[in-house]
Amino acid sequence: TTARISIDRTNVVAPLNRRIFGSFVEHLGRCVYDGIYEPGHPTANEDGFRLDVVELVKELGTTTIRYPGGNFVSGYKWEDGVGPRQSRPVRRDLAWHSLETNQVGLEEFGRWCELTGSELMMAVNLGTRGIAEALDLLEYANGEAGTALADQRIANGRTEPYDIRMWCLGNEMDGPWQIGHMTSADYGKIAARTASAMKTADKNLELVVCGSSGSAMPTFGEWERVVLEESYDHVDYISCHAYYQERKGDLGSYLASSMEMKYFIDTVVATADHVKHRLRSQKTIQLSFDEWNIWYLDEHQASEEVNDEWRIAPRQLEDVYSVADAVVLGNLLITLLQNHDRVTSASLAQLVNVIAPIMTEPGGASWRQTTFFPFSVTSRLARGEVLRPRIDVGSYDTAVYGAAPLVDSVVTADAETGTSAVFLVNRSQTESIEVTIDVAGLGATSITEAVTLHDADPYAKNTFAEQTRVGLSPLAGAILADGTLTVTLPPVSWSALALA
Numbered sequence: 474t475t476a477r478i479s480i481d482r483t484n485v486v487a488p489l490n491r492r493i494f495g496s497f498v499e500h501l502g503r504c505v506y507d508g509i510y511e512p513g514h515p516t517a518n519e520d521g522f523r524l525d526v527v528e529l530v531k532e533l534g535t536t537t538i539r540y541p542g543g544n545f546v547s548g549y550k551w552e553d554g555v556g557p558r559q560s561r562p563v564r565r566d567l568a569w570h571s572l573e574t575n576q577v578g579l580e581e582f583g584r585w586c587e588l589t590g591s592e593l594m595m596a597v598n599l600g601t602r603g604i605a606e607a608l609d610l611l612e613y614a615n616g617e618a619g620t621a622l623a624d625q626r627i628a629n630g631r632t633e634p635y636d637i638r639m640w641c642l643g644n645e646m647d648g649p650w651q652i653g654h655m656t657s658a659d660y661g662k663i664a665a666r667t668a669s670a671m672k673t674a675d676k677n678l679e680l681v682v683c684g685s686s687g688s689a690m691p692t693f694g695e696w697e698r699v700v701l702e703e704s705y706d707h708v709d710y711i712s713c714h715a716y717y718q719e720r721k722g723d724l725g726s727y728l729a730s731s732m733e734m735k736y737f738i739d740t741v742v743a744t745a746d747h748v749k750h751r752l753r754s755q756k757t758i759q760l761s762f763d764e765w766n767i768w769y770l771d772e773h774q775a776s777e778e779v780n781d782e783w784r785i786a787p788r789q790l791e792d793v794y795s796v797a798d799a800v801v802l803g804n805l806l807i808t809l810l811q812n813h814d815r816v817t818s819a820s821l822a823q824l825v826n827v828i829a830p831i832m833t834e835p836g837g838a839s840w841r842q843t844t845f846f847p848f849s850v851t852s853r854l855a856r857g858e859v860l861r862p863r864i865d866v867g868s869y870d871t872a873v874y875g876a877a878p879l880v881d882s883v884v885t886a887d888a889e890t891g892t893s894a895v896f897l898v899n900r901s902q903t904e905s906i907e908v909t910i911d912v913a914g915l916g917a918t919s920i921t922e923a924v925t926l927h928d929a930d931p932y933a934k935n936t937f938a939e940q941t942r943v944g945l946s947p948l949a950g951a952i953l954a955d956g957t958l959t960v961t962l963p964p965v966s967w968s969a970l971a972l973a
């Protein structure tokens with residue numbers, strides 16, 4: 474099997490916005506406690522943050538980190554997480570049925586963001602709380618000295634404002650599981666009023682209104698329309714959340730999951746632009762794909778896990794990912810980049826232990842899941858502008874999506890350094906595919922890096938017992954001559970090439 478890709482240097486999707494490489498830290502399971510934070514761990518710093526995890530986060534190359542939820546935020550009192558730690562209350566977290574000690578809150582997480590070089594993206598609670606508490610948090614986080622809450626922050630040891638730019642107006646407010654969930658009309662109104670108040674305090678904030686919690690929600694599309702009609706003038710982004718998994722052993726459909734993500738993006742863009750024209754607005758709403766990942770949710774829901782104890786940091790949602798999962802994840806990232814003209818911010822959900830690329834054991838090791846690799850390489854190599862290549866390739870039949878192209882790809886090119894990068898997946902389960910790529914327009918003359926994620930066993934995983942079973946390997950046989958790059962992609966693989 475063969476494929477041809479041509480790259481037109483002028484076919485630019487958008488300049489690369491590094492917020493596309495965001496992630497998400499929720500107070501859930503062992504993401505925060507026993508994940509990023511474990512006082513007493515041999516690598517912990519004076520704040521209790523594991524420095525081995527900090528190093529892995531830097532290597533992963535995440536940028537903006539959404540915090541503190543997720544479903545958790547809809548019952549959260551941000552005040553519980555600031556000030557002297559010994560007087561912080563322990564609370565029940567109803568979203569995940571666990572105990573929240575509040576030993577990590579805005580202050581600690583702000584320091585962790587500095588340690589990892591991350592931009593903090595904050596969510597406000599619109600489930601059990603409202604405008605006043607959102608404004609209080611904004612003042613505490615971003616206020617200059619001289620007002621009560623800003624002065625409280627300073628008294629708590631943080632002189633400089635956090636200057637948080639991106640704010641989520643609640644989380645998944647359409648979901649019946651959400652504490653305080655609402656109808657679209659009710660949520661649209663409260664989101665608009667909260668956003669308007671927050672922008673009165675600071676007109677340069679970037680605000681994310683909740684879209685549907687998934688494209689399978691019965692209200693998908695209509696929810697976006699109603700919410701945006703209420704809030705359009707006051708918000709900048711609408712959120713998208715999508716999780717994928719293999720179902721009933723149908724690997725072929727699973728490998729084509731990106732087609733669902735594309736449908737999702739197109740539908741939200743169409744709906745947002747419909748509202749734009751109805752309102753005769755000059756503004757275009759961006760998409761914040763602030764939860765995306767692989768999540769074996771069906772299995773979690775079917776497992777009848779009885780969680781009737783209230784525990785601190787229970788092991789929850791600790792999915793272990795395979796090579797196939799990593800190939801799908803790499804393809805989802807390709808799709809986000811292909812649609813980067815509208816999806817300008819995204820968060821891989823989540824970062825550590827909970828449906829995460831990084832795993833830890835208390836007192837022990839931390840390691841990379843298979844899904845770590847496509848994310849970290851894409852974040853490291855993608856530079857400059859995102860280009861949409863033309864891909865001529867055959868397809869295969871899937872039960873869920875019909876005909877699915879065998880190969881998918883996206884390209885980035887950096888005019889300043891003259892470097893470029895090509896990202897590719899081969900969705901075939903049986904065939905290697907030789908791909909001929911016309912890179913003459915990129916002016917590239919050499920391959921500086923060529924890696925692939927592939928294994929004879931697409932279900933191979935990295936586990937506690939075998940932490941480095943799966944990794945990147947060189948993409949053998951890649952050749953660049955006379956403006957043509959030729960590569961052979963193994964079956965069920967994700968690959969990246971850097972060119973100069």
Ligand code: AHR
Nearest residue numbers: 499543544545644645822
């Ligand atoms: O990421 C896990 C959960 O998925 C989040 O808390 C919620 O927003 C979504 O349903």
